[in-house]
Amino acid sequence: MDFAALTSLVIFLPLLGALALLALPSAESIKWTALGTTVLTFVASIGLFMGYDPSVSTADMPQMAHVVGGWFPEGVDVKYFVGIDGLNILLVLLTTLLGPIVVLSSWYYIEHSHKGYYALLLLLQTGVTGVFMAFDLVLFYVFFELTLIPMYFIIGIWGGEDRIYAAIKFVLYTLVGSLLMLAGVLFLGYAAGSAQGIGFTTDWYNLIDYTIPLGTQTWLFFVFALAFAIKVPLFPLHTWLPDAHVQAPTGGSVILAGVLLKMGTYGLLRFCLPFFPNAAQSAAVLIAVLAVIGIIYGALLARVQPDAKKLVAYSSVSHLGFVVLGIFAFTTEAMQGAVIQMINHGISTGALFLLVGMLYERRHTRLMEDYGGLASSVPVLTTFMILSVLASAGLPGLNGFVGEFMILLGSFKSTVLDSPMLIALATSGVILAAVYLLHMVYNTFFGELTHTENAEMTDMTMREFVLMAPLAILMLVMGFYPQPFLNQTQPTTDFLLETIEAKHIAAIEAEQEATASATHSPAGHVEDVESAPAPLFESMPTALRTAAPSSPASSSPTR
């Protein structure tokens, strides 16, 4: 069976569905087509999951790789290159699983312009799966930016009252980061390409083979990390997130929290760490401190929100702080924990946004003071809410616990961070999470039923039950028996850590050699110095510069 095409199928099936939607007349047919497409994509991604074999090494090639050249002209090694490894398999599955759930959750929530909404939703899914599966930096960038366009429209057209402010803020924040990253991509592509004699390359495997000099690493790491930190979002770059979340329609919030934010943490793991190991380790403490500030600050802000949706939004800031902390601990446990926590957060926060959205659909308010005592009128919804809240707060036996525990354990052992105090502070975030989440549950579902209109609130419908059930099951399964999921990711995280370690040493050795040769015999090693990519602001020799404008001058025939 040709698995290669399956990866591309999972990416582009939603796009085909989106194009098909444009030709459909009625809202009903549009909804069903969107649902059918996303379900079909999910089934196809199950095929990816079955086909992925963690015991097969992905050190030279991702599994089920699909490579198509000829996109850029010859001499530029930029290609369509997608595949699966331990880092992205679960994220792809999460994305395709959330697809039908989001379509179902929007069934009645979206009241106008169905065609545009569902087409954009499907386009967004293509972008996100593409981001996770791309093994070429330029291709990654294309998908990364492609996700902005549909999200801009989804927030801006179907969002709440301040939707335009939120939509523009969302796009501009991301755009500043990603365009700076583009400068880094171009520089890195030339540096690696000229070092390997192929002009320009953005193939992930070529790039991790290339050891970047220490001075260059610092600024490259900075521009890449900035782009991803905005997306995560890391404190203090998080201010776009509450606006975007609160204004977005439920479906948009679920995608945003569930998978879009993961593009940032995934980018850190996939690109920042293995490309710039030295700079990443030097910056680890700084970023870990920002992550811990994010954990606590996000939690404290969540505690004081009167708006349930805003509360969940701030809880994302807090939870993703854990993921970033785990990424920059540079230990196996913490990194695996970070990967698992990305999935967990997608499931539990996605569920919370769905449930808050259901309440909003019934009462058209998100303020907690307008609720209270709902447990008696909507017992099923309450049960799901409590389950999701406990999973999000990290109760042992549910999924949230596994990830957070591994991250904290790994961070304590981390020699790079080497700061038990910091991790102890981070641990307080777990307690704070219980405080603000239980506070929300108490105010909304328990206590006295103060508003009479809440008494007749309808409980979950069949549609809502169907869309919540898979998430609830996953919370339990991943909480009780996380081993199968960890097995999927372990080989790749091990490979990444080995690469990081090896490149870390190689870069330091290269630096020492350069200084040693510079002091001892400057004449003998001139070639070495020249073949290394020049630092920023200086002219860089490349293969593409063969035909400088001076050449016609020197050789043109004189008449």
Place this chain on the structure above:
Amino acid sequence: MDLSGAFTAMWADLPAIFSMLIVGAAGLVVILMEAFQNRDPRIPWLTAGAFGLAMGWEAFQLGTAPDTAFFEQLRTGGYAAYINLLILGAGLFTTLVSPPYLRRLNRNFGEVYALLLFATVGMIMLGTSNTLISVFVGLETMSVCLYIMAGLLREDEGGIESGFKYFVLGAFSTGFLLYGIALMYGTTGTMHLPEMAGAFPDGVPLLFWAGVGLVIVGFGFKVSAAPFHMWTPDVYQGAPTTLTGYMSTASKASAFAALILILFFALPSAQASLVLAVLALITMAVGNVMALRQANVKRMLAYSSIAHAGYMFVALASGTTAGYSGALFYLLVYTVMNLGAFGVLALLEWDGMAGRKQTLSSLAGMGLERPVLGASMAVFMFSLIGFPPFGGFIGKYYIFAPAVSAGLTWLVIIGLLFSAMSGYYYLRVIYVLYMQTAADVAEADRAPEGGFAQPAWLSTAAVALCAVLLLVLGVAFSGVVDVTEMLFIQADAMAQTP
């Protein structure tokens, strides 16, 4: 000089200027037709036909080897065909969207089309010139036609301002250009661009660089690079919108093409790089910062076109063949984006003053009311920001990648930050189109009842075609890039085998 074979040689060279002949002849016929019947409805069709015929001819020349014609006055072959296709395509598009728009303004004169055709002849000459003489003749032919087109609305104060300002400043800039040409000729003793670079075996005199500087200033006016951009917003605002679109694309394309030819062939070294980098920096800054606060769409697009000239100067500053061919590719993408954007504005015009008073808010809700025009406009705006998968992204790649490889990473970072800034004003257009309705905007900004004309299907199709083309250029562009690179590769090969 032996002139006995001159006539036969020129006769044999005639196919090389087939486009100029066809387009020029069509211009003369249009004037005759207008003399016999005022506003002859066949004139736009004839014009479009001439453009289409010339484009068909040029399309077949794309693969041919570079050569020169008319005693090395003009360049021919693949490169020339590429530039000519670009210019002719802009002319064809303008002809397709103009008639309904000009009819509404009561300006659908045959002379407009004649001017369009004559301007195109000048542009083709400028963009394919191989000597400074043909640069000057082409530039002036183009400019004189454009001055008249800018002032077409002669009863409207904005139209008068537009025409007058363009004429005075344009004439002034021509002086700079001419002086620069004189200095370059004076120091090298030749008008032929490829011979200039080899004219100084022992050191380049300062006077030559002074000449190059003046030529760059002269072209700076024409392509509206800051600080020579002052005329741009007023002229673009006052001129009829479809013709603004033509001015901002075709004339820029041919001027940039000529500048690239001068930089590539005539300069002995890449020493102009720093000057061009500074010019790029100032132009990007002025264009993007000023565009932020414009309430009038045409003015916003005018400043945006300044900003895009800045991006193209980044590629020129890299001083490599990759940079020059990147700029040529960007010219194509830029032409498609801007023509489309101005085309949409022209089709939605309602104030009877060429959209001079039309604010951004007047487009509120248009995205859903006119789905094809709205979606096309959204594509143009996203592409102007540089979003994939549209041509704008690939264009930016080919602009900035050569600059990085030439060591101008600092300039690229600044350029990309300005692109992020441009996101603000382009996204504003999209949000007005899709996220507002006429009810959200002030009374003065609302179109009168039935104010928006139902656009002609042919004009709408032309705009939609631009949007589709941008998508194609964003995905399947490698053939086009090959064409833009061919000029320089083959030029090198020719130089090496004399």
